[in-house]
Amino acid sequence: MTAPTPVADQILYAPRDAARVLAMSPSTLYALMAAGRIPYVKQGTVRRLRRRDLEAYADNLPGQAAA
Incomplete structure (x- = not known):
């Protein structure tokens, strides 16, 4: 039996997991x-x-300029 793949190591994400990775709500x-x-x-x-x-x-989200 294989262990489940940690969310961070997946190639494809369910929307709920992808929202968690991006720190946003599923909606x-x-x-x-x-x-x-x-x-x-x-x-x-x-x-x-x-x-x-x-x-x-x-990577394309606007970021804060370095000081």
Whole structure:
């Protein structure tokens, strides 16, 4: 029997887990998905988010300038 993959090591995330990774509410994540700001893939009837897409979204957030 294999141990479950830790959330941080996954390639595909359920929306609830992706929201946790991005430190936002699931409803905010769903709104970003609906607006096309965070891409997702469908596996049957469920949506999954790629780790690389979550990282790209986070990398493009406005940041504070270094002092």
